[in-house]
Amino acid sequence: MTDRHFLLVCDDVPQDVVLTDPGIRVMDVVQVVRRLTGLSLWRGKILAAQVPAVILTCVSEEDAAAAVSALRDAGARAETRGQPEPDFLKH
Template identity: 55%
Template sequence: MPEYVELVCDEMPLSVVVLDPGPRAVEVTKVLRRLTGLSLWHSKTLISSVPATVLEDLPEDAAATAATALREAGALVEVRRQPMSPAQS
């Protein structure tokens, strides 16, 4: 009789994607700078080229915290699961 095995991943990496900076782009830029450590110029450039993945390879709690901070600043944000690469599987 064949045996079936189901693989369960503990935690898939997540990305935080800014879809729209909203009406308070300056506030969103400041929050992004605080979260990523990027310079103000790089943060502004990233926000002006939306949709933009601003953080990658985060655990679920860190992604949720970052998304909440960006939403509170006025941005439209999405948390996406990253597909696993063949090297990770």
Template identity: 50%
Template sequence: MDVVYVELVCDEEPNRVVLTDPGPHVLEVAKVIRRRTGLSLWHSKLLLGQLPATVAEDVSSDLAGATADELRAAGAAVEVQH
């Protein structure tokens, strides 16, 4: 019986989307968080009180970019960390 060792190589680093400032449209930002995370609107609003807050963790760069773009469109300040 032969033993084969395999090393998985992932080209993409996990990304994290961090909300640093909700901006002037807090309710719109909370709605985006709700849509992207599945949290209730109440929990999304609570998250805005705990800044900086991680909105998405260990996601692909495409998903992190899309989430960040949607949050920025709602008026929030966001960082994508690798």
């Protein structure tokens, strides 16, 4: 039996959403984190206090941009970061 490996090709590079600074309206940011992740308020507050914090991983570029926009509207600084290329794809 041989092992077969398949490479899935997609148009969207998976993105991470990273909270870099919660700003002064921390509870507003925690509410957004809760809405985006489904975490409790307590866990969202802990996550917001440990910056830089990855809020979402491997989401589409469109979803990542919407999440960053929501976090910025709440007074936070956030950014998207592309997922690195897996080692087995590097030649």
